[in-house]
Amino acid sequence: MVYDFDKLWNYNKPADTEMAFLKLLPKALECGTDYHLQLLTQIARTQGLQQQFDRAHHTLDEVEKQLNTQAFPQAAIRYLLERGRVFNSSGNKKDAAPLFEQAWQLASETGNDFYAADALHMLAIVASPEQALEWNLKALHLAENSADTRTQKWLGSLYNNIGWTYFDMADYEKALALFEKCLQWNEKQHHPMEVFIARWSAGKTLRLLQRTEEALHTQTGLLKEMIDKNMEEDGFVFEELAECLLQLNRPEQAKKYFAAAYNLLSKDIWLQKNEPARLSRLQKLG
Template sequence: MRDFDKLWDYRHPAETEQAFRRELTAKQNREGGEYLAELRTQIARTLGLQGKFDEAHDTLDEVQAVLAEDWLTARVRYLLERVRVFNSSSRQTEAIPLFLEAWNLGIEAGEHDYAVDAAHMLGIAELTPETRMAWNLKALAHAEAHPGASRWLGSLYNNIGWAKVDAGELEEALDLFERAYAFRRKQDNPGATFIAKWSIAKVLRLIRRTEEALEIQQELLADIEQGAEQDGYVYEETAECLLSLDRLEDAKPYFAKAYELLSQDRWLAGHEPARVERLKELAVQAR
């Protein structure tokens, strides 16, 4: 990992982009080409997260033009960000072979952290549930075997947990989310801990332990009131818990707040429009 990697704030890619560009300006004449190439790959990643796919590819074209054969880490990072942009722009057929190349190159270079990154992305991008699960399990085994890649354990518990949810294996999913929560707390990562806690509550609702689920969501709402970032998914799940408990009137304001926030979520609006529309209908009833 490079020192600039500490600048990442994945929930605020535009701000992270500016932090990286300031770093690029400051280090332009003080660092070698490989460092600067790696830094530019991360600028490309921030652009991809903002949906600026053409700009991200242009930045990666600049990196590709200067990559030396022996810059193995920079090459792995270039591949990862190129294919992340492909994947985010729904070009999975182009992404998958390059993720596989990044996995193999990461292992060859002894960059186990980036190898696991590639494997976990294959666990997202692959086209069938079976191949996605196989790659997630391969990534988990590699992360558990290589301490330098252990930071991925929380993400992998989370991703495998959601695959279990999709497969209807809810008790196994709950166990994985609880492991993710314990790992994130040990990391002292408030944002990721918040998400892991929310995931536990979501599955508790799905297995009809609704009162427990609601209690956790209310704890997360208290965190928001005390300064945590607004999160539409917390309002949505709070509303769903209340609805499940036949407390529709109590649920309506939470559906309204969920719609206010989640209708602005570009990914959700594009991939689950019916879900957003349902929130809108319930939000209208709340007025």
């Protein structure tokens, strides 16, 4: 029986996922070249998520050497997606975009709705806000109309992504509507972590809409949930609590949350690289 290795994914712990995938690797060839190559693409993805871009490209080079698109179209789609993701994560959107477009075209041609939606959502990530909206809406149309239940599971992510696209365009009313839709969808699917994130996103958007008391109420609720459920502390919640309190002219109360946010978020590699000014502000206000 062929094991569905995708069930081992923990996107919050890519190093652990890589180890789990590597344990499968010795027997992967027994399951066929297609299975082996697909597994390698996901090992590359774990490496990219660990910011180990050279290792990820090396792993994908091994896939490329053995790849036969006609014989193994799904492996080819996943190769294109992961090569694109590594480029994107390392800051090279220019080289990422054509790979995602190739993945979308190949997935569409072979009737693979799930990976077509994946490719469309990645095209949105590397695009300008206006183009991102177009790509995301294509993906949303696909997910809402696909008969494939796995493809339909993209809806939560797409509601979230479209919400952030509107947010980046400063269209906060539309962003809020999408985050609320995302929240409702994830509640129905019983996805507690995604529900938590959707509530946070809606709360942040409420703050930008100057509905600060509502925003503070939302973030306070998330803080209570973290404490009550003994969850890992979330620096982004602390950051929003601080911003709400500052916006409400309560700087002394905000200070401890800015400090707590900085303590956690300053360890985030992506923020260190891409948003040093944001971290500096947290440190200054804390």
